[in-house]
């Protein structure tokens with residue numbers, strides 16, 4: 001059965017770096033692994049040094065690892081294409097155009113993106129599917145959608161076949177897939193949420209808030225990774241000791257407010273980029289937290 005990992009946290013805290021390193025680690029252990037980014041500002045291609053697209057592509061230099069990108073604009077376009085195709089055969093251009101304009105709202109883009117996200121959860125030949133998610137608030141909103149969504153699809157299928165944004169036929173994921181996704185997300189054996197945070201007030205506050213929100217959605221299997229901690233042997237150094245003194249109280253505080261496992265990852269001298277670095281970070285991650 002496929003297992004899911006979701007990386008969540010504020011922009012810039014290290015989600016992409018740590019999700020990539022985790023993916024490399026699992027693939028190196030022999031698990032067939034898919035890494036999906038749903039971040040509109042994704043830089044997966046940059047991290048792996050190769051092109052990433054909506055079709056899953058094997059990563060050169062790491063056996064068993066595939067990467068895939070859900071781009072909201074492309075998701076919207078392909079959704080519109082599917083929704084409009086039947087109209088094109090029946091109606092004049094101006095009618096089709098009017099229908100297309102109605103689909104240009106942010107709601108449609110979100111639904112189209114989420115639809116691809118759900119479809120990505122249904123790729124049974126992978127042992128692990130890892131999501132490098134969009135920033136927290138956005139992700140949470142998407143997660144709140146499925147229960148009402150699946151109802152919406154059911155009703156629409158019975159009635160006119162119209163959802164708020166187009167016909168049910170334009171969805172690439174089925175109602176069954178939506179239901180499965182909700183179940184999988186709430187099943188601690190299947191899904192783990194990984195919160196990435198810096199040892200700093202803002203990102204930790206946001207993490208604790210998101211953690212509570214997720215628990216309300218019955219998503220309870222949560223772990224936290226504090227990323228960018230000054231390494232032990234650097235803490236006496238005059239420059240980094242000041243940074244460490246700022247980090248330490250936040251690290252102590254988090255342990256009081258977060259119920260799940262907490263792992264700590266060091267601040268590296270270099271950016272997390274390229275296969276060799278990802279393998280190193282992956283090994284550190286394996287020691288820091290068992291996923």
Ligand SMILES: Nc1ncnc2c1ncn2[C@@H]1O[C@H](COP(=O)(O)OP(=O)(O)O)[C@@H](O)[C@H]1O
Pocket residue numbers: 009010011012013014015016017018043227228229265266267268269270271272273
């Ligand atoms: N532990 C770390 N040590 C050093 N640099 C890091 C570390 N974690 C992330 N970075 C760097 O910080 C930047 C932001 O990280 P990224 O993973 O892209 O964050 P996010 O995906 O959360 O926006 C990148 O340049 C990345 O290489």
Ligand SMILES: [Mg+2]
Pocket residue numbers: 015016017039041042043
């Ligand atoms: Mg990122």
